[in-house]
Amino acid sequence: MKSIVGRKMGMTQVFGKDGKMYPVTVIEVLPNVVTQVKTKEKDGYDAIQVGYEDKKEQRCNKAELGIFKKAGVAAKYELKELTGDEMKYGVGEEIKADIFKAGDIIDVIGVSKGKGFTGAIKRYHYTIGPKGHGSGYHRGPGSFATNGRCNNRVHPGKKMAGHHGNQSATILNLLVVAVDAEKNAILVKGAVPGAKKSIVTLRSAVKTQKNVEKVQELVNYAASGSENN
Numbered sequence: 001m002k003s004i005v006g007r008k009m010g011m012t013q014v015f016g017k018d019g020k021m022y023p024v025t026v027i028e029v030l031p032n033v034v035t036q037v038k039t040k041e042k043d044g045y046d047a048i049q050v051g052y053e054d055k056k057e058q059r060c061n062k063a064e065l066g067i068f069k070k071a072g073v074a075a076k077y078e079l080k081e082l083t084g085d086e087m088k089y090g091v092g093e094e095i096k097a098d099i100f101k102a103g104d105i106i107d108v109i110g111v112s113k114g115k116g117f118t119g120a121i122k123r124y125h126y127t128i129g130p131k132g133h134g135s136g137y138h139r140g141p142g143s144f145a146t147n148g149r150c151n152n153r154v155h156p157g158k159k160m161a162g163h164h165g166n167q168s169a170t171i172l173n174l175l176v177v178a179v180d181a182e183k184n185a186i187l188v189k190g191a192v193p194g195a196k197k198s199i200v201t202l203r204s205a206v207k208t209q210k211n212v213e214k215v216q217e218l219v220n221y222a223a224s225g226s227e228n229n
Helices: 062-071 120-124 221-228
Strands: 003-015 021-028 032-038 047-054 076-082 105-111 116-118 162-164 168-180 185-189 199-204
Touching: 003 047, 003 076, 003 185, 021 168, 032 062, 032 076, 062 076, 076 199, 120 162
Parallel strands: none
Antiparallel strands: 003 021, 003 199, 021 185, 032 047, 047 076, 105 168, 105 199, 116 162, 168 185
16 A cells, blocks of 8 residues: 655646546645654554655754654654555655556545534534424434433433534545646545645555546646647
């Protein structure tokens, strides 16, 4: 399984030469620099720690500076751990966008947008109550009663109003439409979790998909424009 860390930049659309339109999320994938290699013998599990996007050293705390100086790499904004049989890299090596190619099926992991304190109707998509004819129930969470046992408490797990969003979310089986290693970009069909500029992790799909969509060659408007000139 392959993995890499990137940053969600927003959505756009691209067109295949057959006229098909692909709604895509543009993910900026700068080179991931390996800062630490973890092993079962020393740490209890196999993984690599990677840093994403350079930052000034004065913005780091002492713990972070120790990690970067020990690895001999520039300071980074984000540190993530990646696992997988194919992630065999040494300290200081780079993982680039070309680890994936067009047509690959991947999973994207990110943190969903935070929506603050919301009611049960919005948070869990409960059915709204009647709005007229004297009804006193409109946007309530429903009955709090337990199934036959009235022990005067609300059991853990009851779906109620509360903090909505800002949780880890994974979208499975997304199609890689294009990879531009020179511009450090990967185009993924469909939406991915998180707000713009948020950090996401791309990995090989963990669930197999029978009917894999074939990616058509995309229209290159820059090339066609230079030919006309």
